[in-house]
Amino acid sequence: MSDQVEAAMRSEAPQMRADKHVSLQTVERLSAYRRVLEELDRDGVEYIHSQQFAGLVGVTPAQLRRDLSSFGTFGNISRGYNVYQMGRTMSRIMGTDSTQSVALFGVGDLGRALLSYRGFEERGFHIAVAFDVDQDKVGRVFAGRRCYALEELATVLPEYEVRMAVLASRPEGLQALADRVAAAGVHAILNFVPKRVTPPEGCFVENTDISAKLEKLSFLAHAQATV
Amino acid sequence: MSDQVEAAMRSEAPQMRADKHVSLQTVERLSAYRRVLEELDRDGVEYIHSQQFAGLVGVTPAQLRRDLSSFGTFGNISRGYNVYQMGRTMSRIMGTDSTQSVALFGVGDLGRALLSYRGFEERGFHIAVAFDVDQDKVGRVFAGRRCYALEELATVLPEYEVRMAVLASRPEGLQALADRVAAAGVHAILNFVPKRVTPPEGCFVENTDISAKLEKLSFLAHAQATV
DNA sequence: GCCTCACTGTGAATAGAATCACAGTTGCAG
DNA sequence: CTGCAACTGTGATTCTATTCACAGTGAGGC
Ligand SMILES: NC(=O)c1ccc[n+]([C@@H]2O[C@H](COP(=O)([O-])OP(=O)(O)OC[C@H]3O[C@@H](n4cnc5c(N)ncnc54)[C@H](O)[C@@H]3O)[C@@H](O)[C@H]2O)c1
Ligand SMILES: NC(=O)c1ccc[n+]([C@@H]2O[C@H](COP(=O)([O-])OP(=O)(O)OC[C@H]3O[C@@H](n4cnc5c(N)ncnc54)[C@H](O)[C@@H]3O)[C@@H](O)[C@H]2O)c1
Secondary structure, eight states, X not given: OOHHHHHHHHHHSOEEOOOSOOOHHHHHHHHHHHHHHHHHHHTTOOEEOXXXXXXXXXXXXXXXXXXXXXXXXXXXXXXXXXXXXXXXXHHHHHTOSSOEEXXXXXXXXXXXXXXXXXXXXXXXXXXEEEEESOXXXXXXXXXTEEEEEGGGHHHHHXXXXXXXXXXXXXXXXXXXXXXXXXXXXOOEEEEOSSSOOOOOTTOEEEEOOXXXXXXXXXXXXHHHHTO | OOHHHHHHHHHHSOEEOOOSOOOHHHHHHHHHHHHHHHHHHHTTOOEEOHHHHHHHHTSOXXXXXXXXXXXXXXXXXTXXXXXXXXXXXXHHHHTOSSOEEEEEEOOSHHHHHHHTOSHHXXXXXXXXXXXXXXXXXXXXXXXXXXXXXXXXXXXXXXXXXXEEEEEOSOSTTHHHHHHHHHHTTOOEEEEOSSSOOOOOTTOEEEEOOHHHHHHHHHHHHHHHHXX
């Protein structure tokens, strides 16, 4: 093997780590890293140092390096990080390097907005199918995606190879819905319904409570006003 | 003052604290606490202990007590917490005991879903007005709310006494938009656009990145699969 | 080929959040 | 009125995340 090839391998191929513990907070920053890497790649940047990279993402360089180090070693000491290479690696780590099918539950106002959103495809997610309890909606096609009745869940989900689910239904029966979805083989649920869901066995649940965000902001704005 | 009255005051009136430091994580749990208190109140529960309360919210009793203690003392040692009283106090702490006006920027699919959502009013927020750059949308009324051109921002926001803003526009010019909004007197921004915003001076920014949530879930589901 | 410079990856130190554990209180039973 | 049982609020502790700081390294200049 020539020195060039060897050197290239050393500097280009990230040493991924089949590692132990990765903090949840690190995971949350990962998508921000990937987004910045994508922009840099579009701008034709080949290498970037932790200092500038961190500046673009809005974290400290130390934190960036620490986060990355929990997945392996990526950086070339003098040149910094290879933008393209590392973007690919991030996608691989997050499992978004190939498109995954997602199912939507609840084709209301929010559900339809999600269905017509293009951004998910760019990030490796495809809402392949929708479900609703409303008989007026079942059988119809929304933004190209068919809406099924909840009863068809167990047969339809495997058919579309659905790995993740988004809940935009109603608070009533939310836990039961989550349990059914998990039982049908879904291992990750994104929940928009403002009600607590106890994660079913073997299934991750992530909540997005928009009102809660507003409340947090309200508190902060208020608190500052009184200081 | 009779003993009864004195006892009642001691047990019912929360001792609020004009306190020092409140952790951000505590603030985020506050809305969950309030939601549960509301449900309990609807169910006619008068008092509840930290143990059961924590169970309903999904935190440990110790954490609940610690969180509450950073705002003052609420609990009656033997009877627990007064559900109604504490619900009111939570609202007051978060500044949601009276309705606040919110402005929406970007009347696209997501913006319209937010406009027709009833849940915000229940939580003390009222989207009073909308803005868009699209001339087809300016002047129209969406779910009862008028859509203005961005240029009218400086005059319209004070008119509606807007305290907070929601951004559901596009990535282009996002920072400039945030800066303008903040300059018009808004101190808190909820941003749905997947692009980093540097908080303008004196303004809090909270981001909700739905794709990032999916990416996090994808990572978790993947990671578990390989364990 | 060697030297220099500035960068990464990571132990050590610090800051911060969650949990433990209990002193002190209070409602209530008798 | 007294004693008991059980709860809160909080100091002390543990656990986790972030930042510091530097040894070791590689690219590029000469
Ligand atoms: N619209 C928003 O902007 C917004 C904002 C924050 C939170 N949310 C939450 O997101 C959820 C959806 O909001 P929305 O405005 O689209 O509500 P919506 O009432 O317009 O739509 C809900 C849809 O879910 C369906 N549904 C009800 N139970 C179901 C079940 N068990 N399985 C499948 N489908 C079911 C209904 O038939 C309806 O079509 C609500 O829980 C709401 O609180 C919405
Ligand atoms: N729709 C979704 O489900 C979804 C999900 C996640 C994130 N988002 C993000 O939310 C934002 C809105 O999504 P959408 O689907 O409604 O997009 P959209 O393209 O349907 O609507 C965007 C609206 O914002 C307006 N706009 C653009 N620039 C503006 C500005 N500077 N000031 C005011 N208005 C402006 C446009 O005219 C348009 O009406 C996007 O940035 C998108 O990435 C949307």
